[in-house]
Amino acid sequence: MATVARRAEGAVEGRPLHVRLLSSERGLGYLLLIPTLTLLVVFLAYPFVFGLWLSLSSAELTDLGRFIGLANYKFEFTVDKPFMQALTNTFLYTGVTTVFKLTLGMAMALLLNQVFPFQRFVRAALLLPWIIPTVLSTLAWKWMFDPTFSVVNWAAVHLHLVSFPGPNWFGSTGTALTALMIVNTWRGTPFYAIAFLAGLQTIPVDLYEAARVDGARRWHQFTHITLPMLRPVLLVVLLLSTILTFGDFQVPFVLTNGAPFNSTHVLSTYSYLWGVTGGAIGLGASVSLVLFPLLAIMVAGVLLLIRRPE
Amino acid sequence: MADRPEYFFDFERKDWVPWTRRKFLGAAGAVAAGLAAGPLLEACGGGTAQPAATPKAAIPTPRSGASINLLQWVHFVPAADTEFVRQASEFGSKFGVNVKVERITADQLQTRTAAAVEANSGPDIIQMQYGWPHLYTTACEDVTNEVNLLKQRLGGAVAPVNDAFCKVDGIYRAVPYTIVPNAWTWRTDYFQKAGITEFPKTWDEFTQAASKIKTANLPPIAQTVGHAYGDSLTMWNPVLWSFGGKEVNADGKTVAINSKETRNAVQWAQNAVKAGFVVHPEWLDPDNNQAYHADRISATLNGASIYIREKVEFKKFDKLSDNSVVPAGPKGLFTMNLIFNHAVMKWSQEKDTAKALLLYLMDKDNYLKYTNIAGGYNAGPFAGFDNDPVFFGPTADPKMKAFQQVVKPGKWPGWPAPPSKQTAQAQTQYIVADMFAKSLQNNGTGDMESSIKEAESRLKAIFERPT
Numbered sequence: 001m002a003t004v005a006r007r008a009e010g011a012v013e014g015r016p017l018h019v020r021l022l023s024s025e026r027g028l029g030y031l032l033l034i035p036t037l038t039l040l041v042v043f044l045a046y047p048f049v050f051g052l053w054l055s056l057s058s059a060e061l062t063d064l065g066r067f068i069g070l071a072n073y074k075f076e077f078t079v080d081k082p083f084m085q086a087l088t089n090t091f092l093y094t095g096v097t098t099v100f101k102l103t104l105g106m107a108m109a110l111l112l113n114q115v116f117p118f119q120r121f122v123r124a125a126l127l128l129p130w131i132i133p134t135v136l137s138t139l140a141w142k143w144m145f146d147p148t149f150s151v152v153n154w155a156a157v158h159l160h161l162v163s164f165p166g167p168n169w170f171g172s173t174g175t176a177l178t179a180l181m182i183v184n185t186w187r188g189t190p191f192y193a194i195a196f197l198a199g200l201q202t203i204p205v206d207l208y209e210a211a212r213v214d215g216a217r218r219w220h221q222f223t224h225i226t227l228p229m230l231r232p233v234l235l236v237v238l239l240l241s242t243i244l245t246f247g248d249f250q251v252p253f254v255l256t257n258g259a260p261f262n263s264t265h266v267l268s269t270y271s272y273l274w275g276v277t278g279g280a281i282g283l284g285a286s287v288s289l290v291l292f293p294l295l296a297i298m299v300a301g302v303l304l305l306i307r308r309p310e
Numbered sequence: 311m312a313d314r315p316e317y318f319f320d321f322e323r324k325d326w327v328p329w330t331r332r333k334f335l336g337a338a339g340a341v342a343a344g345l346a347a348g349p350l351l352e353a354c355g356g357g358t359a360q361p362a363a364t365p366k367a368a369i370p371t372p373r374s375g376a377s378i379n380l381l382q383w384v385h386f387v388p389a390a391d392t393e394f395v396r397q398a399s400e401f402g403s404k405f406g407v408n409v410k411v412e413r414i415t416a417d418q419l420q421t422r423t424a425a426a427v428e429a430n431s432g433p434d435i436i437q438m439q440y441g442w443p444h445l446y447t448t449a450c451e452d453v454t455n456e457v458n459l460l461k462q463r464l465g466g467a468v469a470p471v472n473d474a475f476c477k478v479d480g481i482y483r484a485v486p487y488t489i490v491p492n493a494w495t496w497r498t499d500y501f502q503k504a505g506i507t508e509f510p511k512t513w514d515e516f517t518q519a520a521s522k523i524k525t526a527n528l529p530p531i532a533q534t535v536g537h538a539y540g541d542s543l544t545m546w547n548p549v550l551w552s553f554g555g556k557e558v559n560a561d562g563k564t565v566a567i568n569s570k571e572t573r574n575a576v577q578w579a580q581n582a583v584k585a586g587f588v589v590h591p592e593w594l595d596p597d598n599n600q601a602y603h604a605d606r607i608s609a610t611l612n613g614a615s616i617y618i619r620e621k622v623e624f625k626k627f628d629k630l631s632d633n634s635v636v637p638a639g640p641k642g643l644f645t646m647n648l649i650f651n652h653a654v655m656k657w658s659q660e661k662d663t664a665k666a667l668l669l670y671l672m673d674k675d676n677y678l679k680y681t682n683i684a685g686g687y688n689a690g691p692f693a694g695f696d697n698d699p700v701f702f703g704p705t706a707d708p709k710m711k712a713f714q715q716v717v718k719p720g721k722w723p724g725w726p727a728p729p730s731k732q733t734a735q736a737q738t739q740y741i742v743a744d745m746f747a748k749s750l751q752n753n754g755t756g757d758m759e760s761s762i763k764e765a766e767s768r769l770k771a772i773f774e775r776p777t
Binding site: 261273 | 420421424425427428445446447448449535536537590591592594597600601604606731734735738739740744747748751764767768770771775
């Protein structure tokens with residue numbers, strides 16, 4: 001037997017490299033990983049590392065600059081006052097809209113999970129805000145909030161909810177930020193709803209029937225069956241949505257572009273202001289990367305929660 | 311080279327003609343004479359100070375078979391775009407060049423430009439707004455030679471603001487293209503109803519007019535104080551200057567916004583708002599146009615597009631509208647206009663053809679056709695266009711004269727400092743407009759001191775940032 005094994009090894013060693021690679025399970029495994037790794041390196045790792053380098057450099061458009069350590073970050077936190085406003089706005093914008101999207105999305109999913117006429121049509125229609133290109137729908141909202149032609153104000157005035165001419169939505173800090181949150185919530189809620197609906201439909205009906213037999217009311221069924229069973233979906237949706245909202249650019253850029261007086265900038269629009277229109281790419285990169293450590297911790301935390309058994 | 315027809319731009323014939331040795335010598339002599347005449351013109355007060363020009367006599371020749379992609383804004387007067395494309399196509403047909411004009415709204419132009427600059431690839435020619443040649447200097451081809459050619463033929467002097475924007479360290483990085491003058495368009499009927507017979511000539515008179523219009527319960531005088539790339543800058547920078555305020559000293563380094571003069575300017579604005587002048591922090595550039603056409607306001611500062619579209623398109627208030635020069639402050643009359651120039655990008659494979667196209671478009675006859683069709687929305691950036699028939703011709707609309715009159719007092723953002731990366735950054739962050747906006751909150755009762763201090767801090771972050 002030993003002679004046969006040695007012969008077999010000798011036969012493998014004598015083969016060309018590609019044949020040996022394909023014959024070995026480990027070698028083939030690494031080989032099959034190459035396309036994925038290439039894609040990850042080219043489209044994720046390289047842009048990220050390059051962005052990181054830019055944030056640590058004095059790079060400007062047309063000039064790669066030189067390494068300056070954490071000077072850009074120090075500048076943002078100690079000198080550049082609107083940055084702190086943008087940072088606060090980003091947290092406020094993400095926090096408030098996430099709570100609303102989560103609540104409304106859940107309510108919408110629970111309703112859509114019921115049987116009613118035109119159920120499929122309504123399900124499809126509710127996805128519209130998420131399907132329409134963001135810039136288009138945001139422009140429509142901009143028109144609706146316009147102080148001169150606002151349909152929102154027209155309706156509110158005619159319903160006697162506010163006095164004429166109604167609030168100037170983009171004219172003051174509070175209402176402008178509120179308007180941004182309304183549009184983001186409107187746009188993001190269907191994503192939550194559809195994801196939750198998919199989760200709801202995987203919960204076995206037997207569980208609810210057993211609970212009903214045991215005398216559990218709707219609320220108890222929701223807290224003891226629906227929520228625990230939805231937990232993995234809920235966490236993933238929450239994670240994705242939070243990351244996307246932290247980085248939201250289109251809605252704030254199209255609606256206010258930071259006005260009035262830089263009070264509605266979020267990190268993405270402020271990063272654009274420095275990096276693209278101001279040409280200071282290094283500074284722009286540092287503004288956009290400032291949340292990276294926090295988001296990394298958050299992602300790790302949520303992934304741990306998802307993996308942890310009940 | 312036999313398959314490459316070479317042409318010379320014959321300014322007398324106003325056409326490109328094939329090269330001959332004689333023509334080359336003639337042209338070279340003319341350029342040399344033009345360059346030599348620079349100091350003479352200057353000494354006679356007939357020109358602006360010129361840099362020591364590169365002694366080049368090469369006239370760019372379009373290459374038959376070349377393709378040129380030109381990126382430009384969407385004009386507020388659509389017919390002007392049509393004429394521009396017609397001229398570009400005419401050039402293309404004459405010289406066998408495929409010219410493509412790509413358009414994008416002005417507020418999106420910088421994003422496209424920055425992306426192209428970063429990628430080192432894109433259109434052969436990009437329309438540069440304001441001081442972009444100072445931001446993207448290394449991506450813009452040296453066009454000093456072409457500007458000198460144009461100076462010879464179009465009256466020597468370049469309009470000071472175009473000159474300041476195009477010239478970086480003595481080298482022209484863009485060919486001066488146009489000025490979009492900004493003046494006040496106002497409703498004569500509403501002003502008359504309020505007992506005002508002419509548009510205010512000073513900011514104090516302006517406040518009184520705003521008050522009278524408010525008292526008469528008429529649509530207000532209104533303007534943006536938001537992040538509008540044009541109207542915000544053209545309104546609030548001149549207000550600051552006309553009271554003696556400035557963002558930074560002429561050295562381009564020392565921030566000077568925190569001054570008595572700035573306080574006077576902000577104080578005036580607060581008083582004007584309290585009196586009835588309505589400012590909109592949410593308005594972008596098209597918003598005041600829409601409000602005027604919708605009969606919601608009685609006056610606003612804008613390019614000529616409001617008046618031209620009323621006259622040509624809507625025909626509702628054109629007879630009830632007039633245009634007037636920006637009011638003056640205690641330190642005089644200051645204006646700011648939108649400025650556009652064309653840069654040939656360094657990555658272009660067809661630089662000579664691109665330069666030739668720009669010379670063709672700036673040819674006097676072509677350019678005057680363009681300004682005529684634009685109806686006075688544009689003014690030419692060379693002295694040779696000063697008497698443009700669209701403003702001074704027998705059929706010129708006298709109501710358009712104000713737009714010509716605001717060209718000369720025009721300054722650039724950051725003035726009196728020369729245009730630079732820093733002045734461009736301060737401009738794109740709307741620091742001056744934000745200072746006014748914050749002070750004008752709650753019907754003109756915002757905290758003036760904190761607004762000025764915040765503007766100072768933001769300006770220092772830009773001008774004193776180590777690079």
